[in-house]
Amino acid sequence: MNIVGFVIAISTLITLVMAARGWETCTSVPLNDIGTDIIFIYNAPVKPLNTGCYIANHLFAYPFNQTLLAEIEQVPNVECAVPILMHRLRAMVFTGIDPTQTITNAVKPSDVIEGRYLKADDEYVALVDKEYASLNNLTLGSTVSYAANYTVVGIVEVSATNLIKSHIYVNLPIVQQVLPEKPIGFVNMGLIRTTSPSNVKQVSEALKEQWPDSSTLTGLDLAETAFGVIRIGEETAWGISLALAVITVLFAVKSQLGNVGERTKEIGILKAIGWSNKNVVNQIVVESLIQGVIGGVIGCCLGLVFGSIALSTIGGEIGGALSLVPFDPVLIAVGFVIALVSAVVAGLFSSLRAARLVPVEAIRTT
Amino acid sequence: MMSNANMIEVSNLTRTYKTKSGGVIKAVDKVNLQVSEGEFLTILGPSGSGKTTLLNLIGGLDKPSSGRIVLDGLEFSKLCDGDLVNVRREKVGFVFQAFNLIPTFTALENVEAALVPTNMPKDERLQRSSKLLEMMGLSERANHLPSELSAGEQQRVAIARAFANKPRVLLLDEPTGNLDTKTGKEILQLCHQVSKTQGQTVVAVTHATYVKDITNRVLYMRDGKLYTEIPQGEAVQ
Structure with a gap:
């Protein structure tokens, strides 16, 4: 029975901690990809017809x-608030960015795998997503269209976990000019980087207080909304x-x-044949x-199995959380040590009672 | 071989128990006894006469209410609990009526259990245990659990265990009580032979009168008292 208890406790410990870490990884990865802590938007309740829509992740x-x-x-x-204007027409997503922002942005210089990143004075040139380029046979110098024509100057590969992944990236002022509504001077997203990840909650609350109609999406909010997984820290x-x-x-x-109680006679016999209390x-x-x-x-083995299943469940939704949570020998060691300490405490406690048994009385028990 | 030196000296030994109703039962009542080194002493008496209590007191399993016990020169009243453990381990070998083997240990492990508290290395312990089982004719049964052994075989394992530490005194508590007459005789003969070879003193309490054939002396016990003759009104079977 003891073994079963240890197995349940240790496997649960490892599973829960691994799931919690997987969760934290899942929730931090999407925003880490774009170097932000909070996405600031104004939710739109309905989708505009025909002319496309302004989106932020999966929200209008x-x-x-x-x-x-x-x-x-x-x-x-x-620390900073970076402008993004993201527009979708049917399955196409078209995003205006400020290329001077290289740390926090929908696409960053490090995402470029071919060609170059956008410059501040670029006009009708674009970065295109690698998969989109491949599907449409686009190469450097090709022309791509979304409300206007652009020359492809760079092909980018952004992570699958990037929540504002687009097909085409163009300088923000050009996007504001070419969209049908001509939203010059307007954006639909602010990517906010805080001075420290520990300030995210406080900043998020401050923004909601100052701009009550706005919405702020943190990593946890996004993951919860997007994946519907029960959150556990x-x-x-x-x-x-x-x-x-x-x-x-x-x-x-x-x-x-209980075990000592059942073995009273056995302990009495051992004491009778010369076993000391020690x-x-x-x-x-x-x-x-x-x-x-x-x-x-x-318990450790089962914990790793159940933890991996939990991670792949979480990771399956977001893509690859399993690979993002490293194997932690410390967690396994802690689980194992807890089992050992519990065993020693239980053993000591019950053995002291056994040691007090009087052999002649213990032998008489049946 | 018997010597004149006393291995066991018991003087005015009394052991009383309180009953639930507040009364007092004298299980052992002012018993005086000397057992010479190498002697085979048998104590006969009916159930409840105090034989087992006396044996437990001599073996250091129980403590007397009053009186004195000296075993191999060690006076029990001057020994602490730890020293009494050493007496049980080094000086005394017990054989119980109900065998009292550990049910989850094999025959070999049961014998070895008596050697575990000593500093003997594991290999040596196993070697000695195997040898003792061989002496008892149980080589083939060494790896069997007690439940897989006959009553006679179980008692022979218990005897092997009692001899494991080469004790100075062997205490046999109704060793034939759970055995048929033939097996009981064999067991007693076995104890007699081994103890004679090793020069051990034996105190046996039993109902079995056939023990008279091998014993040096017979005493009788009734109502906690020892007699050299059969007490009046006592029927010994």
Whole structure:
């Protein structure tokens, strides 16, 4: 019974912590790809007809005055607010960017795999996504169309987890000029980088307070909205797991005490043939330790299996979280040590009771 | 070979128990006893006469209410619990009526269990245990669990275990109680032979009168007291 208890506790600990880490990775990757912590938008309730729509990730987002971003930059702990104008017509996504922003942007210089990145004074030139280029036989110098014609100067490969992945990227002022509504001076997204990831929540709340109609999307919000997975933080996972570990210890102690009770006669015989209290304590602790080792090893193995299943479930939605969460020997070691410590505590506690047995009375028990 | 030196000296030994109703039962009542080194002493008596209690007291399994026990020069009243453990380990070998083998240990492991608390290396322990089982004619049964052995075989494992530490004193508590007459005789003969070879002192408590054939001396016990003759009204079968 003890082994089962150890297996359940340790495998749950490892599974929960791995899932929590997978979750955190999943939620941080999409925004990390574009170097931002928060996406600032104005949600649009319905999709405009025929002329395409302004989108942010999978949401419809109203354009707003670009000058608002300068005000956002005044909010405490905001490092920068980068303008994006993203438009979709049928299956095509067309995005205007400010190429001077190389850290936080929908596409960055490091994403260029062929040709060059956009320059601030570029006009009718574009970056195209690698897959889109491949499907449409586009190469450097080809012409691509979306409300106007552009010469392809670069082919980019952005991560599948990039939430504002587009087919075509063009300088923002050109996009504002060519779209049917001519939204000059307007953008529909602000990519906000905070001074520290720990400030994300506070900045997000400050933005909502100052611009109540706006929406802010953090990594967690996006992942939750997009993937609908139950969120559990690593601290919570550890908390649940440690509580489980305490229950395991109590369960192990109770089980071992029961075991000692069942073996009263056996302990009496051993004491009668010359076993000292120390011998009895050693025997019971070693037996308990062996159970802890077996339970710990099986628990760690099952934890890794269940944790991997949990990660692939989360990762399957977002693409590749499994590969993003490295194997953590410390987590396995902690799980194993918890099993061992529980086993020793349970063994010691029950063996001390066994040591107190009077041999002549213990032998008489049936 | 018997010597004149006393291996066991018991003086005015009393062991009382309190009953639930508040009364007192004298299981052993002012018993005096001397057993010479190498002697085979048998104590006969009916159930409840106090034989097992006396044996437990001599073996250091139980503590007397009053009186004195000296075994191989060691006076029990001057020994701490740890020293009594050493007496049980080094000086005394027990054989119980109910065999008292560990059910989850094989025959070999049961014998070896008596050697575990010593500093003997594992290989040596196994070697000695195997040899003892061989002496008992159980070589082929060494890896069997007690449940796979007959009653006679189980008692022979228990005897092998009792001899494991080469004790100075062998205490046999109804060693034939669970055995048929033929097997009981064989077991007693076995104990007699081995103890004689090794110069051990044996105290056996039993109902079996055929023990008279091999014993040096017979005492009788009734109501906690020892007698040299059969007490009046006692029927010994």
